[in-house]
Amino acid sequence: MKIFHNISQLITLAGGxxxxxxxxxxxxxxxxxxxxxxxxxxxxGGNEEMLERYPDAERVDLHGRAVVxxxxxxxxxxxxxxxxxxxxxxxxxxxxxxxxxAAGGGILATLTATRNASLEQLMExxxxxxxxxxxxxxxxxxxxxxxxLDIETELRQLEAILELDRTAPIEIVPTYMGAHAIPPExxxxxxxxxxxxxxxxxxxxxxxxxxxxxxxxxxxVDVFCEAGVFEIEETxxxxxxxxxLGFPLKLHADEFENLGGAxxxxxxxxxxxxxxxxxxxKDIARLAASETVAVSLPxxxxxxxxxxxxxxxxxxxxxxxxxxATDLNPGTTWNESMQFIQALAxxxxxxxxxxxxxxxxxxxxxxxxxEHTVGSIxxxxxADFLVLTTPDYRNLSYRYGTNQVAIVVKKGDxxxxxx
Amino acid sequence: MKIFHNISQLITLAGGxxxxxxxxxxxxxxxxxxxxxxxxxxxxGGNEEMLERYPDAERVDLHGRAVVxxxxxxxxxxxxxxxxxxxxxxxxxxxxxxxxxAAGGGILATLTATRNASLEQLMExxxxxxxxxxxxxxxxxxxxxxxxLDIETELRQLEAILELDRTAPIEIVPTYMGAHAIPPExxxxxxxxxxxxxxxxxxxxxxxxxxxxxxxxxxxVDVFCEAGVFEIEETxxxxxxxxxLGFPLKLHADEFENLGGAxxxxxxxxxxxxxxxxxxxKDIARLAASETVAVSLPxxxxxxxxxxxxxxxxxxxxxxxxxxATDLNPGTTWNESMQFIQALAxxxxxxxxxxxxxxxxxxxxxxxxxEHTVGSIxxxxxADFLVLTTPDYRNLSYRYGTNQVAIVVKKGDxxxxxx
Numbered sequence: 001m002k003i004f005h006n007i008s009q010l011i012t013l014a015g016g017x018x019x020x021x022x023x024x025x026x027x028x029x030x031x032x033x034x035x036x037x038x039x040x041x042x043x044x045g046g047n048e049e050m051l052e053r054y055p056d057a058e059r060v061d062l063h064g065r066a067v068v069x070x071x072x073x074x075x076x077x078x079x080x081x082x083x084x085x086x087x088x089x090x091x092x093x094x095x096x097x098x099x100x101x102a103a104g105g106g107i108l109a110t111l112t113a114t115r116n117a118s119l120e121q122l123m124e125x126x127x128x129x130x131x132x133x134x135x136x137x138x139x140x141x142x143x144x145x146x147x148x149l150d151i152e153t154e155l156r157q158l159e160a161i162l163e164l165d166r167t168a169p170i171e172i173v174p175t176y177m178g179a180h181a182i183p184p185e186x187x188x189x190x191x192x193x194x195x196x197x198x199x200x201x202x203x204x205x206x207x208x209x210x211x212x213x214x215x216x217x218x219x220x221v222d223v224f225c226e227a228g229v230f231e232i233e234e235t236x237x238x239x240x241x242x243x244x245l246g247f248p249l250k251l252h253a254d255e256f257e258n259l260g261g262a263x264x265x266x267x268x269x270x271x272x273x274x275x276x277x278x279x280x281x282k283d284i285a286r287l288a289a290s291e292t293v294a295v296s297l298p299x300x301x302x303x304x305x306x307x308x309x310x311x312x313x314x315x316x317x318x319x320x321x322x323x324x325a326t327d328l329n330p331g332t333t334w335n336e337s338m339q340f341i342q343a344l345a346x347x348x349x350x351x352x353x354x355x356x357x358x359x360x361x362x363x364x365x366x367x368x369x370x371e372h373t374v375g376s377i378x379x380x381x382x383a384d385f386l387v388l389t390t391p392d393y394r395n396l397s398y399r400y401g402t403n404q405v406a407i408v409v410k411k412g413d414x415x416x417x418x419x
Numbered sequence: 420m421k422i423f424h425n426i427s428q429l430i431t432l433a434g435g436x437x438x439x440x441x442x443x444x445x446x447x448x449x450x451x452x453x454x455x456x457x458x459x460x461x462x463x464g465g466n467e468e469m470l471e472r473y474p475d476a477e478r479v480d481l482h483g484r485a486v487v488x489x490x491x492x493x494x495x496x497x498x499x500x501x502x503x504x505x506x507x508x509x510x511x512x513x514x515x516x517x518x519x520x521a522a523g524g525g526i527l528a529t530l531t532a533t534r535n536a537s538l539e540q541l542m543e544x545x546x547x548x549x550x551x552x553x554x555x556x557x558x559x560x561x562x563x564x565x566x567x568l569d570i571e572t573e574l575r576q577l578e579a580i581l582e583l584d585r586t587a588p589i590e591i592v593p594t595y596m597g598a599h600a601i602p603p604e605x606x607x608x609x610x611x612x613x614x615x616x617x618x619x620x621x622x623x624x625x626x627x628x629x630x631x632x633x634x635x636x637x638x639x640v641d642v643f644c645e646a647g648v649f650e651i652e653e654t655x656x657x658x659x660x661x662x663x664l665g666f667p668l669k670l671h672a673d674e675f676e677n678l679g680g681a682x683x684x685x686x687x688x689x690x691x692x693x694x695x696x697x698x699x700x701k702d703i704a705r706l707a708a709s710e711t712v713a714v715s716l717p718x719x720x721x722x723x724x725x726x727x728x729x730x731x732x733x734x735x736x737x738x739x740x741x742x743x744a745t746d747l748n749p750g751t752t753w754n755e756s757m758q759f760i761q762a763l764a765x766x767x768x769x770x771x772x773x774x775x776x777x778x779x780x781x782x783x784x785x786x787x788x789x790e791h792t793v794g795s796i797x798x799x800x801x802a803d804f805l806v807l808t809t810p811d812y813r814n815l816s817y818r819y820g821t822n823q824v825a826i827v828v829k830k831g832d833x834x835x836x837x838x
Contacts, residue, residue, distance in 0.1 A: 085772075085813040092771045132821050303819075305766035307726065340820035347724035352511045353504075394504040400722075401759035402551050403822065418837035 002412065003057035005033040005047055008391035009066040012044055013358055013376040017366040020288070020319035024354035026393075027376075034067065036383040039411035044377050060414070065406060066393045069376050070139025070384035071338035071360045074367035075250075075274050075295050075325035077180075078143035078172070079126045079157045082113030084330045107147075107181050110330050114147035114157070122160040127168055129328065133336040134170040135417055137405040139384040142173040142325070142368050144222055146180025151201055154178050155208050162213060169410050171384075173368045174219035175250060176205050179230055179238050194234045198241035206245050220271065220368075222250040225261040232259045239268050248369060254279040255300070266290035272367040274325065276310045277301065281318075284311065288320030293367040295323045296359075298344040303333030312349035323363040324356065343400035353397040383412040421831065422476035424452040424466055427810035428485040431463055432777055432795040436785040439707070439738035443773035445812075446795075453486065455802040458830035463796050479833070484825065485812045488795050489558025489803035490757035490779045493786035494669075494693050494714050494744035496599075497562035497591070498545045498576045501532030503749045526566075526600050529749050533566035533576070541579045546587055548747065552755040553589040554836055556824040558803040561592040561744070561787050563641055565599030570620055573597050574627050581632060588829050590803075592787045593638035594669060595624050598649055598657050613653045617660035625664050639690065639787075641669040644680040651678045658687050667788060673698040674719070685709035691786040693744065695729045696720065700737075703730070707739030712786040714742045715778075717763040722752030731768035742782040743775065762819035772816040802831040 010032025018025055033050035035043040035057055043050060087105035100106060114122070126143070133141055143164075145157035158174060165172035178201045179194075186193035202221070209218055221242035225235040239249050249270035253261025255277055262283040265273035273287055274295040287294055296310035315322050324341050327333050335341075342356035351359065365375025374382050387407040388395065395404055408415040429451025437444055452469035454462040454476055462469060506524035519525060533541070545562070552560055562583075564576035577593060584591035597620045598613075605612035621640070628637055640661035644654040658668050668689035672680025674696055681702040684692035692706055693714040706713055715729035734741050743760050746752050754760075761775035770778065784794025793801050806826040807814065814823055827834040 083811070083814070083817070085811050085817040088765075088817040089772055089813055092765055092769060136821060299820075302766070334814075334818040335820035337820040346507075346511055347721070350511060353508055392502070392504050394508055395502070398502070398504040398507040399753040401718075401754035401756040401820070402555060 001042065001054065001057040002036045002060055003033055003050060003054050004036070004060045004062055004067065005051055006061050006064055007032045007034070007047065007067045008064045009393055010034065010044060010377065011066065011068040011357065011393050012378060013069050013362045014378045017321055017363050017371050018358050019321055020316050023316055023322060023358050023363070024352055025358070026354050032067070034377060034385065036412045039383060041377060041379055041381050041383050043379055062387050064391050066388040066391055067377070068357060068386050068388065068393055069361040070374065070386055070408065070410065071137045072140045072364035072368065072370070072375055073133060073138045073326050073338050074142045074272065074323055074364045075297060075327055076141055076143055077146060077327070077329035078129055078141060079122055079145065079160050080110050080114050080147045080330055081117035081122055081125055082110060082330065084109055107331060108184065110147050111149060111183070115150070115153045119156055119159055122156065123164055126160060126164055129336055130164060130168050130170045130172070133328070134168070134408060134415070135405070136337040136339055136403055137386045137408060138170065138336070138338050139408065139410050140171045140173065140365070140368070140370065140374050142175055144175040144177040144180070146177030149178060149181060149183035151204050154201070154205065158205070158209070158219065159212070169415060173370065175222050176219045176247070177222040179223040181224065181229060190230065190234055194230070194237055197238050202241055202245055202247070206247070218247050220250045221247040222252060224252040225259055225264070226252065226255060227257045227259060232261065232264060235261065236264060239264070239270070243268060250274065254283070258283065262287045262294070266292045271369050272323070275300070277308055279311065281314060284314050284318050284320065288315060288318035293321040293323050293363060295325050295367050296345070296349060297325050297327035298348055299333040299335050299341055300327045302344055302348070303335070309348045312345070312351060321363055321366060322359050323367040324359040325364065325367070339396055339404060340400060342397045346397040353394040356397050357393060383409060385409050420461065420473065420476040421455045421479055422452055422469060422473050423455070423479045423481055423486065424470055425480050425483055426451045426453070426466065426486045427483045428812050429453065429463060429796065430485065430487040430776065430812050431797060432488050432781045433797045436740055436782050436790050437777050438740055439735050442735055442741060442777050442782070443771055444777070445773050451486070453796060453804065455831045458802060460796060460798055460800050460802050462798055481806050483810050485807040485810055486796070487776060487805050487807065487812055488780040489793065489805055489827065489829065490556045491559045491783035491787065491789070491794055492552060492557045492745050492757050493561045493691065493742055493783045494716060494746055495560055495562055496565060496748035497548055497560060498541055498564065498579050499529050499533050499566045499749055500536035500541055500544055501529060501749065503528055526750060527603065529566050530568060530602070534569070534572045538575055538578055541575065542583055545579060545583055548755055549583060549587050549589045549591070553827060553834070554824070555756040555758055555822055556805045556827060557589065557755070557757050558827065558829050559590045559592065559784070559787070559789065559793050561594055563594040563596040563599070565596030568597060568600060568602035570623050573620070573624065577624070577628070577638065578631070588834060590829070592789065594641050595638045595666070596641040597624070598642040600643065600648060609649065609653055613649070613656055616657050621660055621664055621666070625666070637666050639669045640666040641671060643671040644678055644683070645671065645674060646676045646678060651680065651683060654680065655683060658683070658689070662687060669693065673702070677702065681706045681713070685711045690788050691742070694719070696727055698730065700733060703733055703737050703739065707734060707737035712740040712742050712782060714744050714786050715764070715768060716744050716746035717767055718752040718754050718760055719746045721763055721767070722754070728767045731764070731770060740782055740785060741778050742786040743778040744783065744786070758815055758823060759819060761816045765816040772813040775816050776812060802828060804828050
């Protein structure tokens, strides 16, 4: 048993996911302490009370620093090979989209590199990103496939997820995203690829999972619903097939155009609808009336130097659940840090530091259906929390660009960052 | 003698500061090595050639990673006490400027905290920021006074700068900025405070410096030339008095309004003119025709969630010298990382990664008149350089939000970051 004591601000985020304008209820205990037993939290409360109640626990003095729940990053494309620094540079040199494609850029570049990568290479590259995310405070991360788009590579990505989850300190939530793009084999034939996904890829993935995932629940299935990729009817087809097979659902919706993806996600009971930049007020209302979490990815417009962000205020006013994520990927936003996402969310979604933190912890946990095990500091939950470098949690958004996590605690184990 | 070998990309930035559209000449050596003797660089060249020429040097294998010059941050307000996280939160809660002032916010909050801080406290708080900047790759940092605005506190800030420079690994370039704001004692009387600066503070500062700075050249003198702070004529008065006393000059110009500060900086031979958001094309032309470096601070609009940035393309088209800096300060932008500034500059000033890097090294060195000792990897210069975590320097801008420096080398000494 360990007691982490002498905490200036213990931000528990207790009480479950936070709807609408309730977002930002910190459950703050000033002068607090957390007691852990093995992998779990046994108690959280006032410093003196906890020290008295657990006199024999091993003491870890946190020297008046703040403690917050470990961040949950509910939307990443963690598993890929190669990079697209070249494409980033070409864009800045004024090259057109077509010139970049002709030079082998775009998602096809990552597709080719990922198809050509061994399991070991995929794991090595993803492990480096996972370790970075972890040292910046992400204790649970969602990871999608979607850079294979054939059965073999997609399963290799799933295998990398399972193996990384087993061997790295960060905990990984798997998502199958064969519907990330139309592969070259089906160019101009989205209907054919949709049929392939529904009739072959999804059943094969389920079969593989049951044989390889040691009894873990099925991964999420996610679709990139966007004009020119998967239209709304194709998206409905794929998600319905996945649902019939028992997969839980997620959805990329309204990043560039308002196709109605958010409403579809709500209708089908998806766990989350993500991006939501162009979402109409009607779609926001439908989403907010459901249990589906709206996941905003402010790193994506930032990475692309675009000016338009998720209408977060409208989502909160409509009483929706709002969460934040990085969207970590090689094309639009290579950033592993949920701290930076909170700094962005304050500036561009106009959240308060408390709202940004709740959207990165307890609400983000709901966006991967883990709100009962992570995302807050409460008895019975996993002992996943962060000791900050300073006494004030608001610094996570006020300051930016650097790492303000001093120690990551994952399932009760301490992983200190260097000073 | 040490040889740092097995470098994928050795970015030397050799050949001096880079004017206008020449910005971004990397002087890249693929498969390179750097040889250091004591604090200085002895040679830089191809890997095989260097290994053959210096067979007895101690070898440091860099395992195929990229090396770039140490970053120079030519504009910061490093020395202050306290923080303004509260004010940041109030802004996001929709509080007005007047409400924030009434709650003790704004520059006066930092002024009070700094006046009340001992030398030891000032040094401890600034040391923490300096160490962060250093671990993110800044090997030389400019630091301004300006949170005292009385002779005693301003001199204490200068003392903190000298003492930190002596004891911390980061090298600090001092700037006296008594003209940062109008202090409460002179409220509504900028003419009176201007007279105080010219007739009392500047001569007293020079006297103190000659007695305490062990023969170091005089610090820069900087003025916040802005409507409602120091108008253009007051600015001219202060800078002229400083120049007559032998101080080299810098200038805060055109952050919120176009008062003509950039032209004044060029006319008076200032080493740099900084901010330059509202600068007119006429002022840009005058600046570009001079040796005065245009220093852009993209962290400031970002920190304030404003949309307008320095017209960098226009400055380059006019053949000016462009540099980048953080503007690190407690009010508008608490960010120590020049890596993040490069990521911002690519996205919001539309620089290429190569231009952003040159503007953060050799041109930034010119902005603090140190272009002959730091800012590039050339024989005779200080051995200040960075080993990145990856083989490609472009990742410094393409990726963002995390630390991509594996090892900081300052005056030949290695300071590795944790993996």
